[in-house]
Amino acid sequence: xxxxxxxxxxxxxxxxxxxxxxxxxxxxxxxxxxxxxxxxxxxxxxxxxxxxxxxxxxxxxxxxxxxxxxxxxxxxxxxxxxxxxxxxxxxxxxxxxxxxxxxxxxxxxxxxxxxxxxxxxxxxxxxxxxxxxxxxxxxxxxxxxxxxxxxxxxxxxxxxxxxxxxxxxxxxxxxxxxxxxxxxxxxxxxxxxxxxxxxxxxxxxxxxxxxxxxxxxxxxxxxxxxxxxxxxxxxxxxxxxxxxxxxxxxxxxxxxxxxxxxxxxxxxxxxxxxxxxxxxxxxxxxxxxxxxxxxxxxxxxxxxxxxxxxxxxxxxxxxxxxxxxxxxxxxxxxxxxxxxxxxxxxxxxxxxxxxxxxxxxxxxxxxxxxxxxxxxxxxxxxxxxxxxxxxxxxxxxxxxxxxxxxxxxxxxxxxxxxxxxxxxxxxxxxxxxxxxxxxxxxxxxxxxxxxxxxx
Numbered sequence: 347x348x349x350x351x352x353x354x355x356x357x358x359x360x361x362x363x364x365x366x367x368x369x370x371x372x373x374x375x376x377x378x379x380x381x382x383x384x385x386x387x388x389x390x391x392x393x394x395x396x397x398x399x400x401x402x403x404x405x406x407x408x409x410x411x412x413x414x415x416x417x418x419x420x421x422x423x424x425x426x427x428x429x430x431x432x433x434x435x436x437x438x439x440x441x442x443x444x445x446x447x448x449x450x451x452x453x454x455x456x457x458x459x460x461x462x463x464x465x466x467x468x469x470x471x472x473x474x475x476x477x478x479x480x481x482x483x484x485x486x487x488x489x490x491x492x493x494x495x496x497x498x499x500x501x502x503x504x505x506x507x508x509x510x511x512x513x514x515x516x517x518x519x520x521x522x523x524x525x526x527x528x529x530x531x532x533x534x535x536x537x538x539x540x541x542x543x544x545x546x547x548x549x550x551x552x553x554x555x556x557x558x559x560x561x562x563x564x565x566x567x568x569x570x571x572x573x574x575x576x577x578x579x580x581x582x583x584x585x586x587x588x589x590x591x592x593x594x595x596x597x598x599x600x601x602x603x604x605x606x607x608x609x610x611x612x613x614x615x616x617x618x619x620x621x622x623x624x625x626x627x628x629x630x631x632x633x634x635x636x637x638x639x640x641x642x643x644x645x646x647x648x649x650x651x652x653x654x655x656x657x658x659x660x661x662x663x664x665x666x667x668x669x670x671x672x673x674x675x676x677x678x679x680x681x682x683x684x685x686x687x688x689x690x691x692x693x694x695x696x697x698x699x700x701x702x703x704x705x706x707x708x709x710x711x712x713x714x715x716x717x718x719x720x721x722x723x724x725x726x727x728x729x730x731x732x733x734x735x736x737x738x739x740x741x742x743x744x745x746x747x748x749x750x751x752x753x754x755x756x757x758x759x760x761x762x763x764x765x766x767x768x769x770x771x772x773x774x775x776x777x778x779x780x781x782x783x784x785x786x787x788x789x790x791x792x793x794x795x796x797x798x799x800x801x
Contacts, residue, residue, distance in 0.1 A: 432502030451491035471528035485510030579651030583641035639739035660764035682721030683755030684713035
């Protein structure tokens with residue numbers, strides 16, 4: 347294999363509703379995002395088994411950090427720069443050659459079963475040919491490679507991208523520049539539900555059943571175009587969160603995983619100050635009487651999901667959190683659960699609070715709301731929802747669950763919450779105050795009296 351070459355995976359950030367639109371006629375957007383993430387993961391596994399450096403070319407460029415969080419911070423990445431696919435590929439080649447590589451190959455991200463042998467053939471062929479190119483079944487191409495000395499940027503101009511003539515037009519442009527091309531075996535990328543059927547058929551008796559893509563399809567109980575029907579309702583009670591609300595919604599859209607969700611934002615302000623700032627269209631918004639318990643109950647009343655997840659506006663979930671919750675809730679013993687806590691600060695005192703919260707919630711089985719409580723909707727309704735009390739609604743509902751001798755699951759995965767309350771009030775004061783309030787509440791003091799100390 348050419349030891350002075352590199353490989354570039356052209357990949358999009360797997361945002362729900364913005365990738366693989368032709369799959370959306372059959373599949374849920376959450377499933378598509380999770381499936382696409384596994385496409386890229388399988389290509390990375392294949393490339394790590396070789397001895398060539400490789401990069402992920404990220405589109406859109408501003409998602410580069412998020413892509414690294416998904417696929418590994420050690421993965422080298424470059425931004426996709428340009429107004430169309432051709433310009434972005436041209437600029438990626440220029441960047442690779444400027445880094446000192448003598449040859450470079452760009453591959454698509456939707457060919458998770460691409461054999462390493464084809465990649466080797468593409469690179470080896472560049473020793474005797476000006477370009478290597480791999481035709482796709484749909485009339486496009488899944489791979490193109492150049493040597494630095496034979497790089498021809500003109501072949502990326504004037505191409506009808508996204509049509510079934512891309513491969514023919516590119517060959518015509520190469521011949522016009524007198525470039526010799528090595529044609530690789532045809533391979534099929536995955537753009538449509540029929541492509542998934544073809545993928546499953548051709549990999550039935552290969553190593554691919556052990557790949558992440560195949561595992562994703564198996565977990566979704568794939569059956570002729572049907573993915574899992576389990577749905578989540580993520581309920582966010584807000585008050586004066588206009589500066590942060592779009593950030594948390596964007597975070598949810600980028601979670602990845604195969605399960606669908608609806609996002610419900612419940613504003614405790616009469617004029618809907620926070621929900622007026624929401625830019626996403628696929629968000630349910632409700633105005634409620636002020637009070638976290640009331641707001642969460644209001645959100646639950648309009649929810650359609652089987653699992654309710656109550657999320658504070660300053661807290662973020664771990665990647666693929668919904669997939670994790672779904673796997674937990676397959677065990678009928680659990681009626682709900684919560685996560686371990688991480689506080690977004692380097693303060694060593696807050697590190698101790700994180701550990702204390704983990705120990706406390708496991709001993710008492712009473713997680714706080716900032717640990718992101720999730721619960722089966724049917725059981726939530728059976729309980730009567732949160733009590734209409736000014737504080738301690740999270741502690742109260744967990745007490746009622748315990749009294750019924752039902753089980754909740756405390757995940758070791760961690761949600762990441764803002765340190766703003768501790769930083770504003772003082773770490774020691776806020777922590778001791780919170781502990782004292784919970785002890786007094788458990789001893790029977792009314793939350794209406796306690797709330798005066800929680801301002």
